[in-house]
Amino acid sequence: MSLRETLQAELARVDSAGTTKRExxxxxxxxxxxxxxxxxxxxxxxxxxxxxxDYLGLRFHETLRKGEEEASRHFGTGPGAVRFISGTLKVHKELESALAAFHHRESGMVFSSAFATSMAVIQCMIKGQAKDTKVSDNTLVVSDELNHRCIIDGIRVANLPKENRLVFKHLDLEDFRRILDENKGKFKRVVAVTDGIFSMLGEYQDLKKFCDIAKSFEKEFEEGVVTIVDDSHGIGAFGKSGRGVEEFCSARCDLLIGTLGKGFGADGGYVVSDKLMIDYLREASPTYIYSNSISPGTAGAGLASVKLVDSxxxxxxxxxxxxxxxxxxxxxxxxxxxxxxxxxxxxxxxxxxxxxxxxxxxxxxxxxxxxxxxxxxxxxxxxxxxxxxxxxxxxxxxxxxxxxxxxxxxxxxxxxxx
Ligand SMILES: Cc1ncc(COP(=O)(O)O)c(C=O)c1O
Missing domain, CATH: 3.90.1150.10 (Aspartate Aminotransferase, domain 1)
Structure with a gap:
């Protein structure tokens, strides 16, 4: 069979399964x-x-439109380059500071999407050093079985052996605890990762318990346990002031990932954390180093939105x-x-x-x-x-x-x- 015939057969399979997405x-x-x-x-x-x-209904809000138009008029329609070449505009920096402040963190970093953010953050936390091209087989990743595709792909791309990638039963934090307990001392570092809100059913992970369990095993691994939460659906929509599942559960993870493309009504992804983590990620994240950030207009809309949500x-x-x-x-x-x-x-x-x-x-x-x-x-x-x-x-x-x-x-x- 030729490549074209193979692709045709795959499309026919998708169509007959009734899962067509392209229409x-x-x-x-x-x-x-x-x-x-x-x-x-x-x-x-x-x-x-x-x-x-668009959970807050902000995508037509005049404040966001104004933010977008002004940034686009001032900085042009595209970023012109990736961030470390000449694509870092003041509006990107202001947005990153606003996001960090919104989530009560030291630093923030904006990516083209939350998908690109998760892919980068997870693989960077798995790798030993920024310059490593070889994956550290001293890292154990522990992930909820129903985590979003961007988390799964972030883990996949790090190419860890199977025994270094363990999955706990969906929302079952006792199973999460069991995995950490059974692997005490066997790995140098643990990366624990979960969605905040799970988008198929609207369920939330109990992040207080998740972070508490992770931290209770901190001393069992030489480099500790790092917690990563992707709360793309929660931020804006969940918690009294829209700060997501962290706020709802009174929890705080090490690296919090969000999107500007849902509750905030704009587009783009981000991660917030302490300065050291973000400095490291700026040196190591492939989807940040080798790919454009969001356009100035989008950053302007995002910035206006973060300020609006916080008002x-x-x-x-x-x-x-x-x-x-x-x-x-x-x-x-x-x-x-x-x-x-x-x-x-x-x-x-x-x-x-x-x-x-x-x-x-x-x-x-x-x-x-x-x-x-x-x-x-x-x-x-x-x-x-x-x-x-x-x-x-x-x-x-x-x-x-x-x-x-x-x-x-x-x-x-x-x-x-x-
Ligand atoms: C948990 C999670 N992360 C990331 C994304 C993707 O967000 P973005 O469109 O900003 O890439 C989604 C969207 O469905 C999501 O549910």
């Missing part, structure tokens, strides 16, 4: 109507968006999001829907249970003018197929009521509701 919905624009969150325009029709990571106005968005989540859950339960997990995050997973029914339900919702994401095996456990609804502070009570009514009609039509 993407194209938003031609947005409709902004009083009393509603912005709606997507698709083939001339308006759709309510219930599957966006009295920002707090109102967070409160509105939390009120919307509670209202949605209550109304959907009253309407007879079941949830795949009891999430208090903006990710609200409706349990449908069966893949064809799930697909039909998502389609029926779409015909009603609502977009939510259909998640089926292997993304979720077989038989636990779900419709992932994502709530935003931009949703109005009317949007939520209209979603619930549409879901009831779609549910009756497709047999999801009796």
């Amino acid at each position: 993407e919905l194209v938003f031609e624009g947005f409709s902004h109507e009083a009393g509603h969150a912005p709606k997507a325009l698709i083939k001339g029709k308006k759709y309510s968006i219930f599957n966006s990571n 009295a106005e920002g707090k109102k968005f967070i409160e509105k999001l939390h009120a919307n989540i509670a209202s949605f859950k209550k109304k959907m339960k009253e309407a007879g829907f079941a949830f795949a997990a009891d999430s208090i995050h903006a990710v609200q997973p409706l349990l449908i249970g069966e893949s064809v029914k799930c697909r039909n339900f998502a389609k029926a919702l779409f015909e009603e003018g609502f977009i939510a994401t259909n998640l089926s095996y292997p993304v979720v456990t077989a038989g636990r197929d779900e419709i992932r609804v994502q709530i935003s502070a931009a949703h109005t009570e009317k949007d939520i009521e209209e979603f619930v009514s549409a879901a009831v009609r779609a549910g009756k039509k497709t047999g999801v509701l009796g």
Whole structure:
């Protein structure tokens, strides 16, 4: 078989499995109507968006737009080079300082995305020295079994032997403790890594317990245990002031990774930590050293957003999001829907249970003018197929009521509701 035939066969396999991703919905624009969150325009029709990571509804906020426009006018449209050549602009430095301050850390570092951040941070923490091209086989990585793909790839790229990569059962921190205990003294360094919020079900890792367990084994390994948390879905959306799962659990990890592309309504990824860690990462991170940072406009929007979220106005968005989540859950339960997990995050997973029914339900919702994401095996456990609804502070009570009514009609039509 030729390469083209092999690729064709793979595409056919994906299509027949019903997991095609390339037929993407194209938003031609947005409709902004009083009393509603912005709606997507698709083939001339308006759709309510219930599957966006823009949890605070900030992507159309005037403050962010102004920040973006001013930075773009001042610094141009692109960074011009990677950071260490000539691509470090004042707006990048201001954004990094604002992120560090927001998370009560000494230093911050911005990447093109959270994916690129995790890839770099994890492999750099696994490696022995910045200049090492050989991976240290003295490092043990311990990771939650449902961690995001960027964490998995960050571990993979470090090319550790299998016995140096151990996985604990999802959210089972006693299993995490067991692994550390069984490996006491066997490795020089441990890298413990987890998502903050898990985006399929909206669950959170108990970071207080995670960090406490990690630190209780600090002395059992020559270089200790370093904790890395990717809280891309939590920051902005979780915790009283939007500082994520760390805030919610009163915890503090060694390296906190986030994105500007979800709750903050802009784009790009970042890590915050103490100065030494960040200095080291600037010397060692391949996706930072050899790849452009975010554009000046995006950095300007991100900076405006971090300041906004940290203000009295920002707090109102967070409160509105939390009120919307509670209202949605209550109304959907009253309407007879079941949830795949009891999430208090903006990710609200409706349990449908069966893949064809799930697909039909998502389609029926779409015909009603609502977009939510259909998640089926292997993304979720077989038989636990779900419709992932994502709530935003931009949703109005009317949007939520209209979603619930549409879901009831779609549910009756497709047999999801009796
Ligand atoms: C835990 C986690 N990390 C990283 C990302 C990717 O973020 P970005 O789009 O900034 O690369 C996601 C997005 O789904 C995520 O859930």
